[in-house]
Amino acid sequence: MTPITVRFFASIREDLGKDEEHIDSQGIATAADVWERVAGRPLPARTLVAVNQQYASPGHPVKAGDEVAFFPPVTGGELP
Amino acid sequence: MTPITVRFFASIREDLGKDEEHIDSQGIATAADVWERVAGRPLPARTLVAVNQQYASPGHPVKAGDEVAFFPPVTGGELP
């Protein structure tokens, strides 16, 4: 079966110690399910979620072949 | 006696056919008096007035040696 690609950025990438993972879509319905599978705990508050490179809610449906990403609040542009 | 210097810009300069004039301060109390002396009619609405290169009201006092200017609404910067 086509796996789900899971990507992590910035402090979340560092906390989990990995930047990408591929998981079986069996038993996965939403982005929040993906997070619990890869991190073994509930999605932390303020974590941003993207499904197929578009912002999505944790409850957004996820299926085989999708790319799901988790990252902290963004800090682009100048300071502050 | 030191005269009053009177300056005209843009459409007012063209209407009056002159850009500068020097007048005796005798009988002059305000910028509006200066205008009536040089133009022979009341100050038109929307005309801007400067005394010594600072914006002033038509009733602003004027004395010998002052520079008084009359000009239409300004149109600097880009269009519009």
Add this chain to the structure above:
Amino acid sequence: MIVRVQRDPFDPWQELAAAGKRLAAAGAHGATAVFVGSLRDYNQGQPVSAMTLEHYPGMTEAHLEKVGREAAARWPILDALVVHRYGALTPGEPIVLVAVWSAHRDAAFAACRYIIDELKTRAPFWKRERTAAGARWATPED
């Protein structure tokens, strides 16, 4: 703060490159907001072939410096640059450049906007446009 009113054409991007080099502490300004106003080739449905800008030498510069000081008093800005042409202009040429350097984006945008707005409504400049229909003085409603 630098204010220049000049007859000669200028290149706004060269002005800004030079100004950036002059700013002593390059790392202090996180934000630069810039406005460049150019001569459009159309106004009120008429092609504009040329324009002449009259000003009030002395008062114009003094007024722009006053507007710059007002902006510096209202917002925490590090520096500002205002360049404005007078004399003959052809379409496409820059008329005015306003640049503001600040540590913060809000201040840079607000001060830049304030300076160009005040300049347009209060600085003694008058435009005379040449169109196919003849020459006319521009009005603030243009």
Add this chain to the structure above:
Amino acid sequence: MIVRVQRDPFDPWQELAAAGKRLAAAGAHGATAVFVGSLRDYNQGQPVSAMTLEHYPGMTEAHLEKVGREAAARWPILDALVVHRYGALTPGEPIVLVAVWSAHRDAAFAACRYIIDELKTRAPFWKRERTAAGARWATPED
């Protein structure tokens, strides 16, 4: 509209000079509004010696293009340019350039401000600062 996310340093004023030449009808845009964000040498009282910007290749570019399209739908703009760095930066270097060309000042300012504000709150970039106290991830409150 051009959006570029790049590792290499860029000179915002050279970018704008080149963009001006590309704009077919130079006389059509009366107004250009520009924002340049640079790396300040201080943040939250700590000298910043260097910074690394992480991004999400693909999503970052797509998001910036979406913001540009939103701006073009809301205001009558003629063109826009967004350039944003990623990777290692040193203090004083430009991080982001946003430029908007329009016939009108209001539209140019509003669209430029919209793009930089949306970029800062939504585009997937993350800053890691190096200070004397060690490295830290920047937060949106910085």
